[in-house]
Amino acid sequence: MLMPSNAPLGELENPSEFIARHIGVSATDEAHMLSVIGEASRRALIEGIVPRSIARGQGMQLPPATTEAAALAELKAIAQKNRLLKSFIGQGYYGTHTPGVILRNVLENPAWYTAYTPYQAEISQGRMEALINFQTMVCDLTAMPIANASMLDEATAAAEAMTLARRTVKSASNVFVVAGDCHPQTIEVIRTRAKPLGIEVVLANSAQEWEERLADDHFAVLAQYPATSGRIDDLRADVEKVHAKQAAFIVAADLLALTLIVPPGEFGADIVVGTTQRFGMPMGAGGPHAAYLACRDEYKRSMPGRLVGVSVDAHGNPAYRLALQTREQHIRREKATSNICTAQVLPAVIASMYAVYHGPQGLKRIAQRVASYTAILAQGLEQLGWQARTGQGAFDTLSLHTGAATQALVAKGLELGANLRVYFDEYICISLDETTTRDDLQLLWTIFAKPGQTVPDVANFEKGVEPLIPQTLRRTSAYLTHPVFNSHHSETGMLRYIRALSDKDLALDRSMIPLGSCTMKLNATSEMIPITWPEFANMHPFAPADQRQGYRELDEQLRAWLCQATGYAGVSLQPNAGSQGEYAGLLAIKAWHESRGEGHRNICLIPSSAHGTNPASAQMAGLQVVVTQCDENGNVDMADLQARCEQHSANLAAVMITYPSTHGVFETTVRELCELVHRHGGRVYVDGANMNALVGVAAPGEFGGDVSHLNLHKTFCIPHGGGGPGVGPVCVVEDLVPFLPGHATGGVSSGVGAISAAPLGNAAVLPISWMYIRMMGAEGLTHATEVAILSANYISQRLAGHYPTLYASANGHVAHECILDLRGFKETSGVMAEDVAKRLMDYGFHAPTLSFPVANTLMVEPTESETLAELDRFIDAMIAIREEIRLVENGTWPRDDNPLKNAPHTAASVLKSAWNHPYSREVAAAAAANPVNTKYWPSVGRVDNVYGDRNLFCSCVPVSELA
Numbered sequence: 001m002l003m004p005s006n007a008p009l010g011e012l013e014n015p016s017e018f019i020a021r022h023i024g025v026s027a028t029d030e031a032h033m034l035s036v037i038g039e040a041s042r043r044a045l046i047e048g049i050v051p052r053s054i055a056r057g058q059g060m061q062l063p064p065a066t067t068e069a070a071a072l073a074e075l076k077a078i079a080q081k082n083r084l085l086k087s088f089i090g091q092g093y094y095g096t097h098t099p100g101v102i103l104r105n106v107l108e109n110p111a112w113y114t115a116y117t118p119y120q121a122e123i124s125q126g127r128m129e130a131l132i133n134f135q136t137m138v139c140d141l142t143a144m145p146i147a148n149a150s151m152l153d154e155a156t157a158a159a160e161a162m163t164l165a166r167r168t169v170k171s172a173s174n175v176f177v178v179a180g181d182c183h184p185q186t187i188e189v190i191r192t193r194a195k196p197l198g199i200e201v202v203l204a205n206s207a208q209e210w211e212e213r214l215a216d217d218h219f220a221v222l223a224q225y226p227a228t229s230g231r232i233d234d235l236r237a238d239v240e241k242v243h244a245k246q247a248a249f250i251v252a253a254d255l256l257a258l259t260l261i262v263p264p265g266e267f268g269a270d271i272v273v274g275t276t277q278r279f280g281m282p283m284g285a286g287g288p289h290a291a292y293l294a295c296r297d298e299y300k301r302s303m304p305g306r307l308v309g310v311s312v313d314a315h316g317n318p319a320y321r322l323a324l325q326t327r328e329q330h331i332r333r334e335k336a337t338s339n340i341c342t343a344q345v346l347p348a349v350i351a352s353m354y355a356v357y358h359g360p361q362g363l364k365r366i367a368q369r370v371a372s373y374t375a376i377l378a379q380g381l382e383q384l385g386w387q388a389r390t391g392q393g394a395f396d397t398l399s400l401h402t403g404a405a406t407q408a409l410v411a412k413g414l415e416l417g418a419n420l421r422v423y424f425d426e427y428i429c430i431s432l433d434e435t436t437t438r439d440d441l442q443l444l445w446t447i448f449a450k451p452g453q454t455v456p457d458v459a460n461f462e463k464g465v466e467p468l469i470p471q472t473l474r475r476t477s478a479y480l481t482h483p484v485f486n487s488h489h490s491e492t493g494m495l496r497y498i499r500a501l502s503d504k505d506l507a508l509d510r511s512m513i514p515l516g517s518c519t520m521k522l523n524a525t526s527e528m529i530p531i532t533w534p535e536f537a538n539m540h541p542f543a544p545a546d547q548r549q550g551y552r553e554l555d556e557q558l559r560a561w562l563c564q565a566t567g568y569a570g571v572s573l574q575p576n577a578g579s580q581g582e583y584a585g586l587l588a589i590k591a592w593h594e595s596r597g598e599g600h601r602n603i604c605l606i607p608s609s610a611h612g613t614n615p616a617s618a619q620m621a622g623l624q625v626v627v628t629q630c631d632e633n634g635n636v637d638m639a640d641l642q643a644r645c646e647q648h649s650a651n652l653a654a655v656m657i658t659y660p661s662t663h664g665v666f667e668t669t670v671r672e673l674c675e676l677v678h679r680h681g682g683r684v685y686v687d688g689a690n691m692n693a694l695v696g697v698a699a700p701g702e703f704g705g706d707v708s709h710l711n712l713h714k715t716f717c718i719p720h721g722g723g724g725p726g727v728g729p730v731c732v733v734e735d736l737v738p739f740l741p742g743h744a745t746g747g748v749s750s751g752v753g754a755i756s757a758a759p760l761g762n763a764a765v766l767p768i769s770w771m772y773i774r775m776m777g778a779e780g781l782t783h784a785t786e787v788a789i790l791s792a793n794y795i796s797q798r799l800a801g802h803y804p805t806l807y808a809s810a811n812g813h814v815a816h817e818c819i820l821d822l823r824g825f826k827e828t829s830g831v832m833a834e835d836v837a838k839r840l841m842d843y844g845f846h847a848p849t850l851s852f853p854v855a856n857t858l859m860v861e862p863t864e865s866e867t868l869a870e871l872d873r874f875i876d877a878m879i880a881i882r883e884e885i886r887l888v889e890n891g892t893w894p895r896d897d898n899p900l901k902n903a904p905h906t907a908a909s910v911l912k913s914a915w916n917h918p919y920s921r922e923v924a925a926a927a928a929a930n931p932v933n934t935k936y937w938p939s940v941g942r943v944d945n946v947y948g949d950r951n952l953f954c955s956c957v958p959v960s961e962l963a
Contacts (some may be wrong), residue, residue: 122941130352142255432548515848523718540765
């Protein structure tokens with residue numbers, strides 16, 4: 001409709017333009033959908049679904065919606081308050097060059113960043129190949145037999161290694177020895193993790209203390225390699241001492257350094273952890289970056305995180321799949337090895353592509369260049385009268401005893417545009433990296449030159465420079481020998497390799513991903529643009545606070561807005577995954593009880609329907625899980641909950657619930673539930689996984705919740721990135737604010753300690769959520785919630801005659817997701833929910849959430865971003881599949897040979913000369929539902945999960961080995 005020529009200027013400026021771009025349903029579409037559901041208006045629908053007892057008392061106080069251009073300009077002004085000095089801080093964070101072909105075609109490419117965790121293997125082959133490359137890269141560089149598909153950051157990976165060792169070694173000791181020369185943030189996170197588990201962390205801050213600690217009993221030790229101060233210790237004899245104690249030796253190793261120094265696997269390390277940040281991922285004020293964990297083969301079944309394995313498909317061809325740990329939290333619950341239910345896939349893909357692009361020789365050249373610059377820097381400093389501590393070697397970091405001159409040198413550095421790191425008050429550490437230039441060396445020498453001294457010239461040192469790596473610790477073994485690391489070094493070759501992998505995947509850029517509880521919504525381009533701005537991307541997390549004013553303002557505004565959205569009083573953005581937000585929230589509750597002299601409260605009640613990370617997080621926080629029952633409608637059984645509260649009243653710490661429930665309904669007794677728990681002295685944790693059904697219509701902090709975590713990668717538009725990065729802020733009521741995560745290394749000393757390696761966790765992706773909220777405003781966010789609920793009810797109603805919705809409220813409505821009940825088909829046709837999930841691939845869809853929270857069901861969440869046309873396309877596909885099931889039920893197709901049992905169908909299988917199935921090739925390809933120009937072909941047939949677990953290959957292997 002044309003705007004009238006005399007329209008007011010405000011209408012022409014259209015500040016709410018983005019709302020209509022984010023929400024896929026128009027006013028006309030909405031009217032049609034409401035007519036199908038049988039409601040007169042969207043408001044009537046919401047009032048009939050969201051209990052009036054919890055409806056928001058007042059609206060969110062947020063800035064009004066604004067345009068994409070205006071929001072970008074406003075955020076740019078904030079970003080420019082960051083001051084980018086040349087950082088020589090190191091400490092696990094380094095400057096790096098992201099190759100342009102990877103920056104444009106992976107990090108900035110929605111084919112990669114909008115993909116979901118690869119639970120459906122057949123439509124995830126591209127990203128899983130990239131993750132196999134990642135695992136192979138880590139195994140090769142560390143010389144360890146097995147590595148997982150990434151961890152959240154180096155510090156939490158080290159903490160996971162600690163608990164992995166505790167589960168696997170024979171030593172009965174409760175002592176964990178940590179070298180004092182590990183990165184400070186790693187030590188801090190380890191202490192946070194160890195405390196609730198009763199593990200005693202013992203630091204060794206000198207060579208003498210190290211020897212004494214190794215002589216005492218312990219179950220594991222951790223050493224940094226190279227150390228945070230730069231030295232390279234020969235750990236071989238120490239490993240033997242530790243093994244003699246039946247304990248584990250853990251090494252936190254720098255992967256770039258491992259191209260030049262003896263890898264930990266060659267001197268007997270049991271577990272190796274670290275970060276891949278310097279493999280092409282900008283520092284980003286601390287994240288997201290892919291950490292890694294590699295270990296002995298015998299530890300693999302206890303290893304935390306995700307593991308990609310090689311199996312075969314139905315046609316005998318190699319195929320990738322998630323192996324062993326897939327969603328173990330939902331299976332093992334409080335006995336899970338970890339609460340981590342995802343990874344850092346997108347950063348891991350970038351790191352693996354960086355290794356593919358540079359290859360072994362390219363990586364070695366980069367490392368040699370860094371090592372040579374370090375040696376030249378040391379020579380120049382010596383010429384100026386400063387003796388670097390290089391007796392035990394150095395790779396990229398030098399430490400100098402600067403004594404009383406320390407602060408003056410740091411101040412001079414700041415004046416000249418450089419950040420130096422103070423270490424133990426009277427030392428300065430200088431770290432170099434891939435981005436170091438000759439001018440940087442000249443700058444550093446200028447800082448350390450005394451009045452009247454001549455600054456050295458790099459040209460005087462560059463011929464025949466000898467790295468400072470000790471001869472006995474120089475690597476001689478080969479690495480990255482697989483062809484993938486030796487084939488794609490031209491930009492043309494690399495571009496085509498990246499494209500070939502992305503073509504194998506089904507991501508949000510191709511179609512709707514209707515995953516229940518995972519909220520796969522639009523990740524708008526305008527939201528993504530700021531993450532690669534230098535002001536955000538190139539900031540060191542431990543740069544001086546006055547250089548991070550832009551991040552400070554971003555943090556303050558985003559936290560304030562999230563408080564408005566949730567009704568809570570305080571928020572920490574530090575947790576870098578939803579699981580870590582859960583953990584932080586439970587620690588806050590536990591610390592609050594302890595502050596009141598009630599540290600004995602250790603019982604955590606969790607309904608049987610809860611997400612699996614809930615009980616896993618509770619046990620990590622040192623709480624005892626007691627499961628409460630749900631009724632036949634999927635609601636928390638209030639009678640059982642009351643009985644458990646009374647039984648454990650003296651020791652009740654918390655109750656964890658998900659709201660709306662995991663079953664996709666708004667439970668009407670949630671306020672009464674909160675009051676019941678509070679009467680017995682406990683606190684209420686409201687899992688924010690389903691916050692997309694609450695924003696603007698109800699707030700956990702108002703209806704009785706004490707703590708929630710949010711998933712910014714769900715409700716607030718940070719992309720899933722193929723299974724990470726995520727951000728899981730923890731939100732609390734007023735009296736719990738003092739117990740939010742702290743970060744002494746980052747200058748925040750209060751709270752329960754550090755939850756992640758960096759003070760703001762995955763800081764570099766926070767601008768995405770800032771942009772979303774700023775462009776939507778309170779009105780847009782509420783509209784989005786309501787349309788998400790509308791869309792779920794539309795799907796449920798249209799499919800009601802084909803697949804019953806398992807749970808609904810008294811009026812037959814659902815929340816923002818619905819569970820389709822497929823259980824009856826097993827008896828009538830032999831068809832299982834998994835068969836429907838695989839058949840949806842032939843129709844061009846990612847499956848809904850499979851068999852959770854109820855086995856043999858599909859949980860569907862459409863999100864507000866989907867258009868009516870896409871919703872109908874999905875519904876039509878599901879109806880067509882129901883008709884196919886009917887043909888099996890009436891005997892037209894046999895139970896063991898039909899399009900569902902043989903799904904998905906690859907192009908190769910449909911085009912082969914012999915066709916011996918009772919259905920046509922056109923039916924196999926779902927041709928009627930797929931125009932030729934839009935057809936998506938899975939690259940492999942159904943993957944054999946049993947074969948994959950019995951024949952575990954977790955790195956690049958020749959096809960012949962799979963025979």
